[in-house]
Amino acid sequence: MEYDTMMMDGESLGPSVKISAADNTHVDFELSNVDLSFANSLRRVIQAEVPTIAIDLVEIEANTSVLADEFIAHRLGLIPLDSREIDQLNYTRDCDCDQSCGKCTVTLTLHAKCSSDEVMKVYARDLIVGIDRPNNHIGNPIITDPEGQGSLIAKLRKGQELKITCIAKKGIAKEHAKWAPTAAVGFEYDPHNKLHHLDLWYETDKVSEWSVGIPTIRLFPPPRLTAGYRPKSKYAEWEEPPAEGEPFDYDAVPNRFYFEVESAGMIEPDAIIQEGIKELQRKLAGLIHGLGENDDMNGDYDGPRSPDGIEGGAPWQDQGYTTPYAGAGNTSAWGGGGATAYGTTPYGNSGSAGW
Amino acid sequence: MPSATKTRDSSAEDANMEDITPPSAQPVVDSQEGGDPMEEDGEDNELGEEEEEEEPQRVRILPGSTSTAASFEFLKEGHTLGNALRYIIMKNPDVEFCAYAIPHPSEDKMNLRIQTYDTTTATAALEKGLQDLEDLCDVVSEEFWTQRENFMAAKH
Numbered sequence: 001m002e003y004d005t006m007m008m009d010g011e012s013l014g015p016s017v018k019i020s021a022a023d024n025t026h027v028d029f030e031l032s033n034v035d036l037s038f039a040n041s042l043r044r045v046i047q048a049e050v051p052t053i054a055i056d057l058v059e060i061e062a063n064t065s066v067l068a069d070e071f072i073a074h075r076l077g078l079i080p081l082d083s084r085e086i087d088q089l090n091y092t093r094d095c096d097c098d099q100s101c102g103k104c105t106v107t108l109t110l111h112a113k114c115s116s117d118e119v120m121k122v123y124a125r126d127l128i129v130g131i132d133r134p135n136n137h138i139g140n141p142i143i144t145d146p147e148g149q150g151s152l153i154a155k156l157r158k159g160q161e162l163k164i165t166c167i168a169k170k171g172i173a174k175e176h177a178k179w180a181p182t183a184a185v186g187f188e189y190d191p192h193n194k195l196h197h198l199d200l201w202y203e204t205d206k207v208s209e210w211s212v213g214i215p216t217i218r219l220f221p222p223p224r225l226t227a228g229y230r231p232k233s234k235y236a237e238w239e240e241p242p243a244e245g246e247p248f249d250y251d252a253v254p255n256r257f258y259f260e261v262e263s264a265g266m267i268e269p270d271a272i273i274q275e276g277i278k279e280l281q282r283k284l285a286g287l288i289h290g291l292g293e294n295d296d297m298n299g300d301y302d303g304p305r306s307p308d309g310i311e312g313g314a315p316w317q318d319q320g321y322t323t324p325y326a327g328a329g330n331t332s333a334w335g336g337g338g339a340t341a342y343g344t345t346p347y348g349n350s351g352s353a354g355w
Numbered sequence: 356m357p358s359a360t361k362t363r364d365s366s367a368e369d370a371n372m373e374d375i376t377p378p379s380a381q382p383v384v385d386s387q388e389g390g391d392p393m394e395e396d397g398e399d400n401e402l403g404e405e406e407e408e409e410e411p412q413r414v415r416i417l418p419g420s421t422s423t424a425a426s427f428e429f430l431k432e433g434h435t436l437g438n439a440l441r442y443i444i445m446k447n448p449d450v451e452f453c454a455y456a457i458p459h460p461s462e463d464k465m466n467l468r469i470q471t472y473d474t475t476t477a478t479a480a481l482e483k484g485l486q487d488l489e490d491l492c493d494v495v496s497e498e499f500w501t502q503r504e505n506f507m508a509a510k511h
Binding site for chain 2: 014015016017018019022029031034035037038040041042044045048049270273274277278280281283284285286287288290291
């Protein structure tokens with residue numbers, strides 16, 4: 001029954017997207033005919049779970065600047081690095097290497113010494129990116145300013161020196177905000193507040209205080225008194241305002257969601273959305289996989305099975321007890337999860353090889 | 356009986372942390388001459404079972420569940436998945452009730468309750484929900500990309 005009503009009122013069936021503005025740092029779009037829960041999942045996932053690369057380990061060989069080592073390390077972490085085609089990079093914890101390698105990290109070095117009387121500024125462009133990396137753009141500092149300098153890292157006076165080696169790793173913003181692909185995400189629905197999801201506070205009169213005609217002083221750009229300022233979203237014009245005396249529709253659900261995604265520069269905004277959906281699917285795939293693996297979750301679970309990949313028998317010896325499951329589980333499907341059921345074994349040393 | 360002794364031998368080797376435990380099982384396969392390797396696994400299981408950690412399992416059914424009314428516990432999941440999954444499972448006409456909760460904010464766990472009519476089971480409903488949500492993601496992803504292409508085409 002519910003499906004029928006859905007088909008009747010929307011001229012287009014199923015989810016639809018309308019892009020209203022886009023450039024290389026922004027995308028504004030309307031997502032409609034989906035549930036609030038799905039739209040919110042999309043918002044959450046693009047803000048916190050799309051992987052990017054950022055400086056994570058900093059080795060300071062020389063720092064005679066006025067700034068403390070950890071202060072500089074923090075600043076380095078926040079420098080946006082090119083994260084396009086991040087799929088080509090492994091999470092360090094999933095990588096086969098011992099500490100770090102070209103498949104899971106990008107090395108950046110910085111060596112600057114001020115020899116002139118003037119203050120020297122050290123910028124992100126001064127970082128030298130190591131050659132051992134999956135492709136030739138990943139890990140490059142993002143430089144968008146017209147001078148081509150990038151973020152300012154530190155200022156040096158005569159004789160002061162910085163000699164630093166940085167290791168950039170793949171990560172997600174859930175772990176540290178430096179990995180956030182987005183600078184800001186606007187998310188709104190129901191601009192007229194017809195659903196009463198908001199309880200707008202007012203002094204005495206709701207209409208006069210919340211709609212047309214409040215004289216307000218605009219402070220920026222030039223201070224000026226503007227009449228007719230509406231504290232309403234620009235999307236208020238996209239939707240029908242409530243009719244006079246319209247009764248509250250308690251069955252109504254939000255249907256149109258307005259996103260304003262602003263990229264931090266590491267990934268293009270449209271790619272962030274795509275990657276976000278992919279990440280959501282990766283979560284689901286991991287769970288489907290997990291469910292399939294232990295069908296009788298409350299009954300006897302099936303214990304360690306013969307590793308499918310090595311029926312031949314030969315690799316048993318040298319492999320210790322790493323099974324193909326350790327690899328498969330660790331890479332993509334399980335997302336953040338490091339250890340799988342097959343990762344840790346009672347046989348001791350196996351863990352060390354994996355991550 | 357001989358095979359049983361062999362099994363015991365190999366478990367002793369485990370205790371010694373020697374790396375040759377798996378080979379101890381191998382000769383049995385060889386002697387069986389082309390026997391299905393799967394049969395061999397049965398013995399392997401007996402060895403590993405008590406020591407195998409069950410913890411990293413991402414989804415488990417909480418105690419007190421029946422086939423049509425079950426509570427699942429998801430590790431390392433939150434509102435991102437919980438709410439969308441709850442919605443999509445509730446859309447399934449065979450499902451009577453579905454809700455999710457994060458019992459405590461400092462535990463990385465998410466509980467999902469599913470009660471179905473007799474036409475299906477809770478586990479099946481969960482599996483269908485996961486699949487449906489994945490399909491929804493596909494649709495939205497595709498729609499976004501076509502609209503992006505259209506927008507780019509219109510701009511130039």
